[in-house]
Amino acid sequence: MLEIRKEHKNADYRPMVQLLKAKGFNVNHKKVQRLMKKLGLRVTSFWRKSRKYTSYKGKVGKIAENRLNKRFSTPIPHQKITTDTTEFKHYENGIQKKAYLNPFLDLFNNEIVSFEISKRSHTK
Template sequence: MVCELRREFKFPLKQLLAISELSKATYYYWVNRFERPNKDEMIEQVMLEIRQEHTNAGYRPMVELLKQRGIYVNHKKVQRLMKKLGLRVTTFWHKSRKYNSYKGKVGTVAKNKLHRRFNTSIPHQKITTDTTEFKYYDKGVQKKLYLNPYLDLFNNEVISYEISKQPTYQAIATALQEALELTSDCLYRRTFHSDQGWAYQMKNYVFKLKSQKIIQSMSRKGNCHDNSVMENFFGLLKQEIYYGHVFNSFEELEQAITKWIHYYNTKRIKKKLNWMSPIQYRLTYSK
């Protein structure tokens, strides 16, 4: 205000400072600060562009994404600039009730052969799966959507998935068939892991795995840590597109999930994968 009055009405600076009770040193500090060129303007612009695509990237991924664009900035500066630009990481502590597909022993319950050995250096060797539910509204009536993904533990890539309005065996079988075909190139014996949900105990499901000499593995009853990779994946998905949002149709929610899975596979970088996306990591391995 002092600068504007001085510039527009030519008031003496001394008089304006007395009226505003502002010291001369403070006045010149702010004048110099506002007139100083922003040397970080280019970096800030790139960071804003990155956030358009990676909507919930924290400072660590931001450092790596800047590097990929030829901009090398230390993490402390990135933290400071993100704070300045208001680029916060959204966190929701609310968790919805976990979908439980366990209906007792309705078929064959496999032993836990994976034993939480979630790492592998071989693509398509260890696959894990689970089902999760989402809620949406259709003309004001709350309904549910079910997601059945298959995840490759080599790079945590979603290799197949099916979305349905009901928790059906057909939805799981469709995703399973795609996963079986995609992983058939593995030269080592494959392991498919799941919880003890009713669909994974069914004769048809068990037969499909046995017919291809695949080891079937199941988490122990009531032990979510035996399939923590899938739990973490579902948590990440819901954190970034579901919690805090209201979806008003099946199609709207389905599209959001489909779009996010594509982003997750192709662009979402992870420290575990040397700051590459799952598909980038797999392609690098295959070279």
């Protein structure tokens, strides 16, 4: 394994198993993982192929006052209306796009009073 590692500096356990099998060694991938960990053979140039996008930029703007204080029911219709934004992915002409759903929920009877579907996320 050390000889193979000199030739292939960033070989993780998967390619290491294939290279060992090519040299005639019949080894299990779990055994190779354990041995590489024991010998301290770590990959230095690992990077993720795709990272999940996040638009979070830290604390931006004002934090809304907590007016509900965990009281999510009311005896009066249209007294407490809440909203949330949900992101959906869809395909338009073979191209993946995003759509945003903003339902407005009345806490009197937990019905959706209104909703909005848009191509852009609204923060207002």
